[in-house]
Amino acid sequence: MAQHPPITSVATTSGIGTGALGIYLHGSWEVNSAVAVLSVILMTFGLFRLFRGKFVLAQARKRRDKPD
Amino acid sequence: MGTSMLVDVTPSVEHGRSRNVKYHKAIALVPVYNGAETIGKTIHSLMAQTYPFEYVRVIANNCTDDTVEIVQMLQAYYQSIGRPELELLVMAKNKGKKSGALNYGLATVEDDIEFVFGMDDDTIVDERMIEEGIIQFLEEPQTGGICSAYRTLPLPEGVSHWKKFLWRIQNIEFTLANAWRVENYKSARVLPGVSVLFRMEALLDVAALGVIIDHLEQEWLAMYPRKPINKRWHRRIKRRAICELREAKRQKVSLRDRMLAGKIAKVWATNNLVEDYRLTLDLKDIGWQVKSSLDMISWSDVPLKLRGKAGLWDQRQRWYSGTIDELRLRRLKRHSRYEIFTIFLLMLNLVMRFVLVSAYAILAIKGVPIRWVSLYLALPVMASLTSLYRLKGGDQLDKWQIFFTGTLVVTELYAFYRELIYAYSICVSFFKPNREW
Numbered sequence: 001m002a003q004h005p006p007i008t009s010v011a012t013t014s015g016i017g018t019g020a021l022g023i024y025l026h027g028s029w030e031v032n033s034a035v036a037v038l039s040v041i042l043m044t045f046g047l048f049r050l051f052r053g054k055f056v057l058a059q060a061r062k063r064r065d066k067p068d
Numbered sequence: 069m070g071t072s073m074l075v076d077v078t079p080s081v082e083h084g085r086s087r088n089v090k091y092h093k094a095i096a097l098v099p100v101y102n103g104a105e106t107i108g109k110t111i112h113s114l115m116a117q118t119y120p121f122e123y124v125r126v127i128a129n130n131c132t133d134d135t136v137e138i139v140q141m142l143q144a145y146y147q148s149i150g151r152p153e154l155e156l157l158v159m160a161k162n163k164g165k166k167s168g169a170l171n172y173g174l175a176t177v178e179d180d181i182e183f184v185f186g187m188d189d190d191t192i193v194d195e196r197m198i199e200e201g202i203i204q205f206l207e208e209p210q211t212g213g214i215c216s217a218y219r220t221l222p223l224p225e226g227v228s229h230w231k232k233f234l235w236r237i238q239n240i241e242f243t244l245a246n247a248w249r250v251e252n253y254k255s256a257r258v259l260p261g262v263s264v265l266f267r268m269e270a271l272l273d274v275a276a277l278g279v280i281i282d283h284l285e286q287e288w289l290a291m292y293p294r295k296p297i298n299k300r301w302h303r304r305i306k307r308r309a310i311c312e313l314r315e316a317k318r319q320k321v322s323l324r325d326r327m328l329a330g331k332i333a334k335v336w337a338t339n340n341l342v343e344d345y346r347l348t349l350d351l352k353d354i355g356w357q358v359k360s361s362l363d364m365i366s367w368s369d370v371p372l373k374l375r376g377k378a379g380l381w382d383q384r385q386r387w388y389s390g391t392i393d394e395l396r397l398r399r400l401k402r403h404s405r406y407e408i409f410t411i412f413l414l415m416l417n418l419v420m421r422f423v424l425v426s427a428y429a430i431l432a433i434k435g436v437p438i439r440w441v442s443l444y445l446a447l448p449v450m451a452s453l454t455s456l457y458r459l460k461g462g463d464q465l466d467k468w469q470i471f472f473t474g475t476l477v478v479t480e481l482y483a484f485y486r487e488l489i490y491a492y493s494i495c496v497s498f499f500k501p502n503r504e505w
Contacts, residue, residue, distance in 0.1 A: 036447055043450055046251070050458065053250035057362065064203050 089119065089203055094183035094265075096124040099169035103189035104134040106369070111142050113192040115151060119199035122181065123153040129162050129169040166261070167336035167343040174271065174335055184271060187263040187366070192221065194365040201265035201364050212270030212356025213348070215259040216364035217246045219463040231372040234380065236469050237482045238370045243462030244455070249360040256360040257407070259351075261336075261344035263366040270356045271335050273313065274347060277354060278334035280309040299397060310353055341390030341503065349394065352403040381489060388493035389503065396497065411490070418487040452476050 096114050100107050107126070114124045128136050139156045146154045157176070162168045170186060177184065183205065185198060193216070201214050220239045223232060249256065284305045285297055297305070336343040348358055373379045392411070398404040455473045459465065472478040496503070 039447055040450060043454055047454060047457070049251040050247060053253040057250060057253055060207075061363065064207065 089199060089206070092182045092202060092206075093122045093180055094119070094185060094198055094202065095122050095177060095181050096185040096187065097127065097170055097173040098124065098187055098189060099127045099129050099166050099173065100131065100135055100139075100189035101129045101166070101169075102131050102133045102135060104131075104138055106190040107135055107138055108142065109192055110187070110189055111139070111154065113195070114187075115146060115154065116195050117193075117198050118196050119202060121153055121185070121198070122178075123155050125155045125157060125173050125176070127157045127159060127169040127173045129159050129166065131158075164338035167338045167340075170336045170343075171334060171338075174275075177268070182268050184266045184268055185264070186261060186266065188261060188368065190221075190369040191262050192367045193263055197263070197364045197366065198265065200361060204359070204361055204363075205265070205267060208357070208359070210355075210357045211267065211359050212273075212351045212354075213256075213259045213264055213266045213358045214364065215256055215264045215358075215360045216262075216366045217249065217360070217362045218242050218260065218262060219246075219365060219367045220370050221367045222464060227372070234372050234374070235370060236466070236472065237478065238380075239462070239464060240459065240469050240473055240479060241482070242370075243465070244458050246362060246462075247458035250362065253360075255352075256348070256358045258342075258345050259348045259358050259360075262368050263364075264344070265364070267356075270351055270354075273317070273354050273356070274335045274350050276316070277309055277313050277350065280312050281305060282334075284309055303397075303399065313354060340394060341386050342394060345391055346394055349398065349403050353401075384486060384489045385493050385496065388490050389496045392494055392497035411494075414487055414490055415494075418484070418491060421484060421487075448476060455479065 098107075098110060098114070100110075103110075111124065111126065114121065126139050128139065136156070136158060139154075143154045143156060146152070157173060159169055159172060162172070164171065174184065183198075183202060185201075187193065197216060201216075204214055205211060220235065220242055223235050227235075288297055288301070288305065335347065337346045340346050351358055371378055371380045371383050375381055391407075395404050395408055395411070400408065452474050455476070456470070459470070459473050462469075
């Protein structure tokens with residue numbers, strides 16, 4: 001039962017890590033902010049996927065529970 | 069349904085379909101290896117299904133404990149109350165382990181069976197599980213396999229704080245994994261062997277694929293007796309076999325006959341550490357859809373120690389290295405490239421954790437003032453809220469699990485631990501081939 005995390009959960013660490021590297025290499029906080037924006041977008045996308053999944057499954061359940 | 073009810077599950081004589089679902093013949097195959105402690109509850113949960121099985125076939129696989137006696141006792145009990153569907157097959161010298169037992173069980177299945185349920189011997193299933201699965205199968209004719217939502221079996225009384233901690237973090241992991249299944253509702257990434265319902269036709273396709281591959285390999289060996297089949301040629305043979313199988317399906321050739329030509333079903337691979345993963349990818353390759361259902365629920369045992377045989381490290385290393393083995397065999401193909409991409413991301417994440425710590429340590433040593441950009445602060449807050457939301461609807465959650473998830477520290481440390489196992493498993497896959505479970 002090998003489970004891999006979704007892309008969105010990897011976003012946080014990778015985002016912060018890349019940002020930190022950006023500051024270290026370029027001395028620029030703008031790099032960090034840009035990566036942080038990307039991470040927030042990815043996490044929001046993950047939440048959207050979750051909401052969509054819940055909605056679709058709820059609709060399917062409603063359809064199945066409908067009496068013939 | 070409360071978990072406590074499932075744990076104390078009692079055999080039910082009064083059973084019947086709770087919804088108006090047309091009856092289709094379904095069976096259960098339960099391979100068991102020295103499962104004397106757990107098999108009783110597993111069998112009771114199967115016999116208590118609202119959608120009754122034609123039979124529940126327990127396959128005792130090289131058992132040296134009291135498993136066979138316990139199953140025989142339960143068989144006698146169920147027969148005495150008019151429930152003859154519990155059957156026992158004993159394999160004394162099975163070399164194929166769990167896969168061998170499942171293949172043996174499948175080869176004995178009658179022609180008119182439409183659905184096959186496979187599960188582990190340390191798992192308990194919800195009483196509506198099969199009913200929910202069959203309703204979904206009837207709605208989706210292209211679906212070949214449906215796995216359940218997985219939850220952890222409750223802890224026994226009086227265990228140490230360390231075991232409670234390990235159980236809690238794995239319960240969080242299982243709950244988050246169920247949320248990922250909702251996200252990926254269109255297709256399951258793997259049908260875990262813990263508890264999964266298959267369409268018999270889909271399993272027959274996989275069995276037929278195995279027979280065609282065997283046939284093509286024999287042809288190859290006849291043509292080039294001194295040239296062994298390497299991984300590259302195996303991939304080519306498999307591709308050709310899939311084409312032949314699809315053609316046979318188009319021409320409606322009886323696949324059951326082709327499977328029987330191989331004498332024994334080779335559906336679950338005996339040369340792989342994660343036979344369920346290979347079967348999932350094979351089903352996808354042939355053209356079947358694989359799904360997960362949150363309406364099908366099962367409770368499974370989790371390791372309560374880190375090291376040693378059957379510890380957390382041991383279990384995960386087997387899963388992960390088996391996954392890498394399989395993906396290396398398949399290379400960048402339609403159903404494996406996204407999997408490979410996610411493993412790349414996982415390793416990137418591991419590297420980034422080190423970059424994160426070392427970059428900020430250097431910044432601190434150099435005396436660079438840290439500017440707390442508000443957006444940057446929003447990241448962990450959002451990650452925490454997202455994780456808490458994903459935890460919603462989980463089973464057996466307590467304040468500690470909510471605290472661990474909300475503060476991120478423990479869950480991130482656990483994620484780091486799993487990433488380390490993954491990194492180690494990649495090395496093991498490359499440098500230690502031919503490993504055994």
